[in-house]
Structures are given as C-alpha cells and as structure tokens.
Amino acid sequence: MVKLQTRAWIELAVAVWLTVISAGCFVLLVKLNSRGMDTLLIGGITGLIGGLIIAVHQTRVERQFDEREKQIRHKAFTWSAMGFVVLFGVISFAAFFTVGGKGTIPVYFLPALFFGCLLFAQFVQSAVILIQCAQESNDG
Amino acid sequence: MGDQMLSNRIRRLRFDAGEMTQQELAEKVGVTRQTIIAIEQGKYSPSLPLAFRIAHAFSCRIEEVFQYDREL
Numbered sequence A: 001m002v003k004l005q006t007r008a009w010i011e012l013a014v015a016v017w018l019t020v021i022s023a024g025c026f027v028l029l030v031k032l033n034s035r036g037m038d039t040l041l042i043g044g045i046t047g048l049i050g051g052l053i054i055a056v057h058q059t060r061v062e063r064q065f066d067e068r069e070k071q072i073r074h075k076a077f078t079w080s081a082m083g084f085v086v087l088f089g090v091i092s093f094a095a096f097f098t099v100g101g102k103g104t105i106p107v108y109f110l111p112a113l114f115f116g117c118l119l120f121a122q123f124v125q126s127a128v129i130l131i132q133c134a135q136e137s138n139d140g
Numbered sequence B: 001m002g003d004q005m006l007s008n009r010i011r012r013l014r015f016d017a018g019e020m021t022q023q024e025l026a027e028k029v030g031v032t033r034q035t036i037i038a039i040e041q042g043k044y045s046p047s048l049p050l051a052f053r054i055a056h057a058f059s060c061r062i063e064e065v066f067q068y069d070r071e072l
Helices: A003-032 A037-062 A067-099 A109-138 B010-016 B022-029 B033-040 B048-057
Strands: B006-008 B066-068
Touching: A003 A067, A003 A109, A067 A109, A067 B033, A109 B033, B010 B022, B010 B033, B022 B033, B022 B048
Parallel strands: none
Antiparallel strands: B006 B066
C-alpha cells in the first residue's frame, strides 16, 4: 500500500473517531440543555484549538508528498468540498420541504448536519484518493 | 491541451543508464516510484522543476527526455 492510500485510510479513521467524540459531546450538551455565552465560548475555543492542531498537522503531512500526490490530494479535496456543499444543500432543502416553511425542527439538527456533512466530505476525499490509487495500480 | 501531447524517453534512458530502476530514478529526483511510473506512461505531466531534475539525472537536456507533440 502506498503512502497516499495509507494516509487516506488514516484520515478517514480519524474523521470517524472525531465525529463519534463530537457527537458524544453534543448529545451530552443536548441532555444538559446547555446554552449561553459561556457554552459558546468553551465550544468556540475548543473548536479553534482543535482546528489549529489539525491545520498544523496537515501542513506537516503535506510536505511528505511529491507533486503528483499533492495534485491527487488537491483533486480529492475539491471533490470533498463539492460533496460537503451538495449534501448540506440536499439535507437543508429536504428538511425545508419536509417540515414546511413555518414548521420547526430541534436545534441540535444544525450541528448534527454540520458534522454529518464533514464526515461525508472526508469519506469522499478518502474514496477519491483510494479509487485513483486503485486505478493506477490496475494500469500497472 | 491534453497530457498525451507530452511524450518522453525515460524508459529508454533508464535502460541506457545501466538499467536504472524506477525506484532508483525516483530516489534521485525526490519523488515516489508511482510518480515515475505515471510519467513514463504519459499519465502525468511533471512540473518544469521535476522535468529538469529528471533530465539532470540522465545528464542530458530536457528536450532529450521530453517531447511536446504539437497537434497539427
């Protein structure tokens, strides 16, 4: 298995793991009915620190790849961004047409939708990389 | 403009350079073996710096390694 494939599997596993942890935290927050500025601040700081750690790590990881691998990863990222937007749009409009314009949905639906779309985007990104690698190995 | 317009003689040059393996060439120019395979097969067009590094690895000019087949 080439480095690119290994990385794709690792990133998918990490995304699943982070989604499970995030989902657990949100379930807890929903049960506690947490709200207010302090909850927003704790959530925001945690998200910011987590995002920064991931960004720094990804910059280091990116240096390990050569130009063709970077191109494949860039293509995969483009597909995953498209996947995120499409799924976000589909679910948003599906909810709108299902519940109706004047209907209501539980507010925990919003972060759940966001994390669900993020997980889907990572799935698309890893799938594109793995498919590309499989095609190349089939071609010899 | 498609990638197929850029042909190369890497396989031939490797053979002439004492049957250099794809792995050896990859290590010399700082890419993976998969990238060398993709370039040899014409599936990936290398950047200009990489094309120069490949040419230097064979101690020849870039146009001796890569040819741009102009579509008429």
